[in-house]
Amino acid sequence: MIKSLIRATATAGFAAMMATTAFAGDLKIIFDDPNPGPKKGFEAAVEAFKKAHPEVNVTVSINDREAHKTAIRNFLSADAPDITSWYPGNRMAPFTDSGLMTDISDLWASDENLKSNFEAIKPTMTRDGKQWGVPYSYYQWGIYYRKDIFDKLSIAEPKTWDELIAASKKLKENGVTPFTIGTKFLWTAAGVFDYLNLRTNGYDVHNDLTAGKIKYSDPRIRATFAKWKELVDMGGFVKNHATMSWQDAIAPFAKGDAAMYVMGNFSVDGYKNAGLTYDQIDFFQFPEITPGVPRAEEAPADAFFIPAKAKNKEDAKKFLSFIARPEIQSQWNETIGQLPPNSKATVSDDKFIQEGFQTVSTAAGLAQFFDRDAPAAMAKAGMEGFQQFMNDPSKLDEILARLDKVQTEVYK
Amino acid sequence: MTIDANIGTSAVPSSGKDQRSFYARNRLKIAPWLFLAPALLFFLIYVIIPIFQSISLSFYQWDGLVAEQAKWVGMDNYARLMDDEKFWTSLKNNVLWLVLFMLAVPAGLFIALFLNQTTPGMRIYKSLFFFPFVISQVVVGLVFFWFYNPEFGVVGKVWGFFFCEQVVNIVGNLSTRCSIDPPALMASEDYATYGIIAAGLWPQIAYCMILYLTGLNNVSPDQVEAGRLDGAKGWRMLWYVILPQLRPATFIAVVVTVIGALRSFDMIAIMTQGGPGVGSTNVLAYYMYEVALSEFGFRYGYGAAVATVLFLIMLVYISYFLYRMYQDEKDGR
Numbered sequence: 001m002i003k004s005l006i007r008a009t010a011t012a013g014f015a016a017m018m019a020t021t022a023f024a025g026d027l028k029i030i031f032d033d034p035n036p037g038p039k040k041g042f043e044a045a046v047e048a049f050k051k052a053h054p055e056v057n058v059t060v061s062i063n064d065r066e067a068h069k070t071a072i073r074n075f076l077s078a079d080a081p082d083i084t085s086w087y088p089g090n091r092m093a094p095f096t097d098s099g100l101m102t103d104i105s106d107l108w109a110s111d112e113n114l115k116s117n118f119e120a121i122k123p124t125m126t127r128d129g130k131q132w133g134v135p136y137s138y139y140q141w142g143i144y145y146r147k148d149i150f151d152k153l154s155i156a157e158p159k160t161w162d163e164l165i166a167a168s169k170k171l172k173e174n175g176v177t178p179f180t181i182g183t184k185f186l187w188t189a190a191g192v193f194d195y196l197n198l199r200t201n202g203y204d205v206h207n208d209l210t211a212g213k214i215k216y217s218d219p220r221i222r223a224t225f226a227k228w229k230e231l232v233d234m235g236g237f238v239k240n241h242a243t244m245s246w247q248d249a250i251a252p253f254a255k256g257d258a259a260m261y262v263m264g265n266f267s268v269d270g271y272k273n274a275g276l277t278y279d280q281i282d283f284f285q286f287p288e289i290t291p292g293v294p295r296a297e298e299a300p301a302d303a304f305f306i307p308a309k310a311k312n313k314e315d316a317k318k319f320l321s322f323i324a325r326p327e328i329q330s331q332w333n334e335t336i337g338q339l340p341p342n343s344k345a346t347v348s349d350d351k352f353i354q355e356g357f358q359t360v361s362t363a364a365g366l367a368q369f370f371d372r373d374a375p376a377a378m379a380k381a382g383m384e385g386f387q388q389f390m391n392d393p394s395k396l397d398e399i400l401a402r403l404d405k406v407q408t409e410v411y412k
Numbered sequence: 413m414t415i416d417a418n419i420g421t422s423a424v425p426s427s428g429k430d431q432r433s434f435y436a437r438n439r440l441k442i443a444p445w446l447f448l449a450p451a452l453l454f455f456l457i458y459v460i461i462p463i464f465q466s467i468s469l470s471f472y473q474w475d476g477l478v479a480e481q482a483k484w485v486g487m488d489n490y491a492r493l494m495d496d497e498k499f500w501t502s503l504k505n506n507v508l509w510l511v512l513f514m515l516a517v518p519a520g521l522f523i524a525l526f527l528n529q530t531t532p533g534m535r536i537y538k539s540l541f542f543f544p545f546v547i548s549q550v551v552v553g554l555v556f557f558w559f560y561n562p563e564f565g566v567v568g569k570v571w572g573f574f575f576c577e578q579v580v581n582i583v584g585n586l587s588t589r590c591s592i593d594p595p596a597l598m599a600s601e602d603y604a605t606y607g608i609i610a611a612g613l614w615p616q617i618a619y620c621m622i623l624y625l626t627g628l629n630n631v632s633p634d635q636v637e638a639g640r641l642d643g644a645k646g647w648r649m650l651w652y653v654i655l656p657q658l659r660p661a662t663f664i665a666v667v668v669t670v671i672g673a674l675r676s677f678d679m680i681a682i683m684t685q686g687g688p689g690v691g692s693t694n695v696l697a698y699y700m701y702e703v704a705l706s707e708f709g710f711r712y713g714y715g716a717a718v719a720t721v722l723f724l725i726m727l728v729y730i731s732y733f734l735y736r737m738y739q740d741e742k743d744g745r
Contacts, residue, residue: 066707073477149582175579185685243598255581255587257581257585380709385690
């Protein structure tokens with residue numbers, strides 16, 4: 001009895017060892033978006049890769065997006081795949097800094113396509129002068145609005161802050177809340193802050209703030225909050241935003257109770273699912289606040305990385321180089337409705353993607369996002385502060401003092 | 413003794429010296445330990461050792477990724493805790509949970525007294541009252557989160573009945589206008605914690621109720637009868653005759669309620685994620701998760717320090733509990 005038990009465990013153990021020992025030619029990829037569109041886009045790219053490289057045996061597992069964010073810490077140091085999806089900017093910093101990701105600067109230097117067609121996005125993939133990943137997609141942020149409501153009240157797309165305030169007032173008078181937003185998960189408020197800050201102070205101040213070089217109590221940041229206060233004080237945002245997720249916040253927008261939404265392009269799918277048609281919704285760039293400040297945009301990218309403990313780095317690099325190709329990037333982003341980072345790739349003729357492409361390709365600078373540009377602890381504290389500010393702008397001094405304190409701890 | 417040992421080799425048993433093997437001699441003492449061994453081993457591996465590991469981790473600064481990169485910082489994490497507003501908020505909320513959760517004990521008692529009758533169908537009522545304890549805390553959290561929703565939740569609907577009216581908005585959809593805005597409980601830094609505690613009380617009351625119901629089965633009818641002859645009834649009967657007999661049930665009810673209050677985590681995770689604002693609904697357990705394990709948490713050492721503080725608080729209570737158990741057992745013999 002015991003003997004057979006031992007034998008059974010031994011066999012099982014051996015089998016498990018066999019399973020984890022990858023043979024050359026095996027390529028294990030972890031992807032983090034099981035939603036239908038992204039999954040389809042990813043799987044199509046993998047199929048194309050298999051066709052081009054039949055000698056590589058690709059296995060794929062797709063994690064839930066939120067679960068992936070915590071699971072990655074375990075699998076990077078324990079049972080690493082050969083490729084994993086992750087975010088660039090400061091979100092990759094903990095992993096690159098502790099040596100859990102592979103430096104792929106050599107690939108960026110040797111691959112003609114990567115070398116020449118990714119100029120705009122290369123800085124986001126760079127840390128300590130080295131490149132760590134290859135982006136497959138990015139998307140624009142801006143203001144999505146109800147065109148039918150704007151038309152009815154004959155409001156034109158606001159180009160300046162004053163026009164935005166005037167439009168908001170007009171909407172208010174007609175019983176429509178200007179902006180919808182759901183801040184339960186905090187990051188949406190960071191989108192609003194980032195835009196106000198980019199328009200008030202510009203790209204460099206955004207970077208200096210998230211890099212810890214400027215204090216939150218700096219007069220320039222206070223000016224950003226002053227603009228925000230104008231909107232909050234006039235009742236510019238839906239009430240109860242702190243109880244809603246970004247998806248929940250689509251409801252008042254779809255119903256016609258709110259007319260604008262500061263969001264990323266991934267939200268268009270949500271509007272369509274809520275029953276809105278392309279005639280009813282449209283997009284405009286966040287209006288100018290300080291005249292003369294070069295227009296920078298939020299354009300977060302999604303990318304693939306090679307863990308330091310990957311077993312098959314050679315084929316992993318082949319895969320990264322493959323998905324950087326213009327035709328692959330075109331098709332992939334056509335499927336998921338986003339922008340291809342490769343400048344030679346073709347952009348979908350979807351109305352929002354076209355406008356998005358216009359927006360980002362002419363931008364003076366591309367920011368990732370507050371929570372990707374700032375280190376984790378700072379991002380969390382900052383976003384809590386933003387939400388608190390939206391609930392009660394009178395607490396501004398208290399909030400800024402706290403953020404300054406967190407800043408000195410985080411960046412020391 | 414040495415003499416005994418010499419003689420021991422001869423097969424003749426000497427008086428006062430047991431010739432059996434060590435195991436045979438001490439069988440009665442060893443056997444319990446043998447039976448306990450597996451449990452002790454796992455208790456050691458999964459509870460005792462991690463406690464010390466976690467305490468030692470709290471003296472390091474570490475991002476939880478590569479063990480070699482942990483940096484010894486001594487008491488630094490604790491020094492920062494003292495200066496951390498969010499830590500104090502969490503501690504305050506923990507106390508709030510402890511105090512308000514105690515309401516479950518009397519509430520459970522009164523429901524149990526109410527249900528302790530022999531009406532037909534009483535079992536159905538009892539199981540209905542017990543129902544909230546059976547469903548998962550996560551589900552309870554979700555149900556209450558919607559319950560509190562100012563627009564379509566029960567709170568919003570009842571409020572709307574008094575203060576709101578339906579109007580047609582600009583694009584012709586029905587929308588609600590209120591003369592006084594409905595309370596957004598989960599968005600309020602001041603009240604959200606109370607909302608969550610109320611949600612937590614719902615299943616906890618059911619738990620206490622079940623404990624008291626079983627306790628009431630054991631109340632001796634003789635004593636009640638005797639009390640009645642002496643003219644006790646109502647509150648006096650409850651206080652002087654019933655409650656003393658329910659002491660074991662009360663003790664367990666208090667114990668499980670304190671534990672329930674201290675480990676409140678899932679409801680907070682579901683209903684507010686520690687928000688709104690700056691961790692206004694955090695408790696120590698959730699704050700530990702937030703700084704060490706959540707999406708933006710990479711501070712394992714700091715999280716371990718929070719966990720250690722929580723452990724010390726629990727230790728006070730656990731020591732008292734063990735002491736009581738020990739005393740009771742002594743009296744029992």
